[in-house]
Amino acid sequence: MRGRPVKKVHGLRPKDLERLLESELQQSHLRVRGSLIGGMANINLLVFSGSDTFILKLPGLKGLDTNPFEYEFSICSTMVRDSLCPQPLVTGFLPDDLGTPFIVYRYEVGTVHSDLQSMSPQDLVLLAEAIQKLRQQRPPDVRAYSKPSEYIEGWYRKIQTALNLSESESPAIPSMFHAIEELRGSLETFVDTTMFWSGSLMHGDLRPSNIVFQERRALLLDWSECSYGESLLDIAYLLSEPKDEWTGQVPMTDSETTRMRVDALKTLSLMSAVAWTTERLIRIESGQVENNLAGPQLTKAMSSYLQIKTEMLKQRISMHIIDTKDESS
Incomplete structure (x- = not known):
């Protein structure tokens, strides 16, 4: 697995990380590969020790004085x-000058697909089994949203936090915030009355890049958005990711009722995608994101993604308004 080469992360060279990690993992002769793997939320690096392989995850944000991985470590x-x-093996703060938070996982060999279309029928069966097991879990001390509007408010608070920390005078920031406020206002007029919400456990960020397929199981990665809400939202989120409409068999949607519930929840999944990207772009504009995750190309790609998902969300909101008028006439 090869990723984007990097010379430093959070000011640390791979050699620095090797030295700092040896005491944390209680292993010697570690080797950190100097290339990023995974998505844009965090920094993920492969770590080798003899025949063992680990994943070192560092935060995508700068200057954190709390450990954002403690929540994920507890859930996993x-x-x-x-x-x-x-x-998950260990989480804490590296003994460097900044006290950089980290988490280490044992590395799992498997297949990660770039999109739904690449998944085989057997992959989809394994994914359905994983989602079914997930919705039956009841881990303690996990965030809970009692209704869809609370879920939207949770994302809105994250964006407000990013704004409060911002000292940037970029005109793009108030523009992005105004856009998310308008979408939030439109959605909160109908989400609680039109969307199924059971209080079941959901992963919260179920995209193809967060699924590792092995011969007999599907492993899920990146649990930072895990919460109690509606497990079908994971499927809706997965289906909202492709640029083209997915026409294959959807996991766990054998009944017409379930398919209708998932379709309704696509609106909420698009809102979460728009909100996460808005928050990240605000943090990039404010200089809060680690340099390797904030370059011009990445920012351009995220801005394009935000535009696409925002238009998709606006279309679904418009369709709901039209349907509501038709029902009342």
């Missing part, structure tokens, strides 16, 4: 018992 310590995720 439960989920690994049912083979739903890789084994």
Whole structure:
């Protein structure tokens, strides 16, 4: 697995990370590969020690004085018992000058697809089994949203936090915030009355890049958005990711009722995608994002993604307004 080469992350060279990690993992002769793997939220690096391989995850944000991985570590310590995720090994702060937060997982060999179309029928069966096991879990101390509008408010608060930390005078920031406020206002007029919400556990960021397929199981990665809400939202989120409409068999949607519920939840999944990207772009404009995740090309790609998802969301909101008028006439 090769990724984007990097010379430093959070000011640390791979050699620095090797030295700092040896005491944390209680292993010597570590080798950190100087290339990023995974998505745009965090920094993920492969670490080798003899025949063992690990994943070192560092935050995508600068200057954190709390450990954002403690929540994920707690959840995954439960989920690994049912083979739903890789084994989390340790989390804490590196003994560097900044006290950089980190988490280390055991690396799992498998196949990660770039999109739904690449998944085989057997992959989809394994994914359905993983989602079914996930919705039956009841880990303690997990965020809970009692209704869809609370879920939207959770994302809105994250964006407000990013704004409060911003000292940038970029005109793009208030523009992005105004756009998300308008979308939030439109959605909160109907989401609680039109969307199924059972209080079941959901992963919160189920995209193809967060699924590792092995021969007999599907492992899920990146659990930072895990919460109690509606597990069908994971499927809706997965279906909202492709640029083209997915026409294959959808996991766990055998009944017409379930398909209708998932379709309604696509609106909420698009809102979460728009909100996450808005928050990240605000943080990039404000200089809050680690340099390797904030370059011009990445920013351009995220801005394009935001535009596409925002238009998709606006179309679904318009369709709901039209349907509501037709029902009332």
